[in-house]
Amino acid sequence: MIQLQNVTRIFPNGVRALDNVSLTIDPGDFVFLVGPSGAGKSTFLRMLFREDLPTEGKVFVDGKEISSMPESRVPYLRRNLGIVLQDFQLLKTRTVAENVAFGLRVIGASSSIISSRVQEALEQVGLSHKRRMFPTELSGGEQQRVCIARAIVNNPLILITDEPTGNLDPIISQEIMQLFLEINSRGTTVIMATHNHNLVNKLRKRVVALVDGRIIKDEAGGTYAYE
Amino acid sequence: MSMANLSFFFSEAAVNLRRSGITAMVTLFTIAISLVLMGAFLLATMNLESFLQQMQAEALVTAYLKPQVGLSDAKALRLRLTSLEEIENIELITPEQAAAELFSSSDDQQLLQIGITPDSNPLPATLRIKVKPGMRLTPLLERLKTEDEIDNISYGEDLFRQFQGISDLLWTASLVIVIFLGLASLFIVYNTVRLTFFMRREEIVIMKLVGATNWFVRGPFIVEGLIQGITGALISILFLFASYRFILAKLALFTPFFVTDIGLDQFFKLAVKLFMMGTILGISGSLLSLRDISRYSKSVPEGV
Numbered sequence A: 001m002i003q004l005q006n007v008t009r010i011f012p013n014g015v016r017a018l019d020n021v022s023l024t025i026d027p028g029d030f031v032f033l034v035g036p037s038g039a040g041k042s043t044f045l046r047m048l049f050r051e052d053l054p055t056e057g058k059v060f061v062d063g064k065e066i067s068s069m070p071e072s073r074v075p076y077l078r079r080n081l082g083i084v085l086q087d088f089q090l091l092k093t094r095t096v097a098e099n100v101a102f103g104l105r106v107i108g109a110s111s112s113i114i115s116s117r118v119q120e121a122l123e124q125v126g127l128s129h130k131r132r133m134f135p136t137e138l139s140g141g142e143q144q145r146v147c148i149a150r151a152i153v154n155n156p157l158i159l160i161t162d163e164p165t166g167n168l169d170p171i172i173s174q175e176i177m178q179l180f181l182e183i184n185s186r187g188t189t190v191i192m193a194t195h196n197h198n199l200v201n202k203l204r205k206r207v208v209a210l211v212d213g214r215i216i217k218d219e220a221g222g223t224y225a226y227e
Numbered sequence B: 001m002s003m004a005n006l007s008f009f010f011s012e013a014a015v016n017l018r019r020s021g022i023t024a025m026v027t028l029f030t031i032a033i034s035l036v037l038m039g040a041f042l043l044a045t046m047n048l049e050s051f052l053q054q055m056q057a058e059a060l061v062t063a064y065l066k067p068q069v070g071l072s073d074a075k076a077l078r079l080r081l082t083s084l085e086e087i088e089n090i091e092l093i094t095p096e097q098a099a100a101e102l103f104s105s106s107d108d109q110q111l112l113q114i115g116i117t118p119d120s121n122p123l124p125a126t127l128r129i130k131v132k133p134g135m136r137l138t139p140l141l142e143r144l145k146t147e148d149e150i151d152n153i154s155y156g157e158d159l160f161r162q163f164q165g166i167s168d169l170l171w172t173a174s175l176v177i178v179i180f181l182g183l184a185s186l187f188i189v190y191n192t193v194r195l196t197f198f199m200r201r202e203e204i205v206i207m208k209l210v211g212a213t214n215w216f217v218r219g220p221f222i223v224e225g226l227i228q229g230i231t232g233a234l235i236s237i238l239f240l241f242a243s244y245r246f247i248l249a250k251l252a253l254f255t256p257f258f259v260t261d262i263g264l265d266q267f268f269k270l271a272v273k274l275f276m277m278g279t280i281l282g283i284s285g286s287l288l289s290l291r292d293i294s295r296y297s298k299s300v301p302e303g304v
């Protein structure tokens, strides 16, 4: 499903954010990406949706080499991905339902399809009763759930998420984690960068640890620790 | 491009126009004002041109026939030409009549000096052609030149050339003005669209992350430009029409240059031109400011 071959990313300022990273993730996997701040987790994830390009090496997603794909194909790649980032916000001038609908509008879906799929996605995150509200009327955890609804509304093959529980309290983090597990159980590959040891240690999924841009640990049923 | 996309573009454009009130108005009025100025120049040019044409047409065209052309041939030619639509009437002047005219007006001695006597008359038969008002002269002259019997034609060339020169100059001047105004307003439209583009960056980043193509992101902006262009053009057309009809028409009573017979059809042609220019301005302003969209639509990389 996802494969990185000797991926290195050196930024113009000389920072080596990824250093010869090779990794394979199978369909339906659930992978935690851990590591200290500045280890290269976000850079790694950005490679997967072609927000960034490797300096060296190749990235494959769903059998296609996306690191050499022309810019014009990138939107079609992203339609198969669900992306939840910490700073990938909602539009404040639009209702919850409109925000979720965005992922379907861009592919030109008809309005009847849009309204039924939006309803479905909002039900999954437990927010269909707040569909007509604006993001500013929601709590942080609710806003994050709307982001997740937006990411899953087009049934993505892969869900890519970067610190989705970053500034949420433990109980809400649990709830959101539960959502990802449900999504994963329906066959979507989930890859998630996080600093939340409790969640990682409790769930015992595959854990990939990055330090200074290098993979120092890749363990099935692993724990948060990286040393 | 599906219907769903189109309707999305239009509803987005409507929402955005409402939200970016003042900048949208700036674009709209920039287009309207520059089109009014362009239209005013074009109208003035059309007006002068039609004035010039009227002057031209009042000139008589004189066709001198070849010396060997007999009177019956000359009469036949006259008949043939009278049927042309440009011609009001033709008077045939025989050499005798021409000489008689000369003799009645000139000093006999002078005429004798240049070789005209009642017995040997070197004057050719001539046709005095009166052109119908409003007809263009050049095609008629071309047509007359194809007649074998005609030796040469005189039609007040100097005046005609002068008019032609003025009219060419006018068109060149108004072309320069139209281009200049077009570029100036394109620049303003470009900058306002650029501004709204940066104001909506967050939204564009989101659209790109959920898989929108660059053209899809541009769609609402282009529709916005189109709406502004069309509205600006309609405002300018209404404004020009009203001013022309109600103000200049009054002025025309006092100034000889303003011939008010620029008909509705002429005005309609002008309106079509302005409409197209408004549309092109609106769309190209948007396209120009969105050409490097990829560069500005990356999600902001998190620093550490």
Ligand SMILES: Nc1ncnc2c1ncn2[C@@H]1O[C@H](COP(=O)(O)OP(=O)(O)OP(=O)(O)O)[C@@H](O)[C@H]1O
Pocket (backbone or CB within 6 Å): A011, A012, A013, A015, A016, A017, A035, A036, A037, A038, A039, A040, A041, A042, A043, A044, B301, B302, B303, B304
């Ligand atoms: N656009 C950029 N230009 C230059 N250097 C960058 C850029 N983005 C990231 N870096 C550097 O690359 C390294 C890895 O950054 P990255 O954001 O991937 O870390 P991270 O593991 O996600 O950290 P955190 O846990 O704090 O989010 C850091 O040293 C960072 O300073």
Ligand SMILES: [Mg+2]
Pocket (backbone or CB within 6 Å): A041, A042, A043, A162, B302
């Ligand atoms: Mg990060």
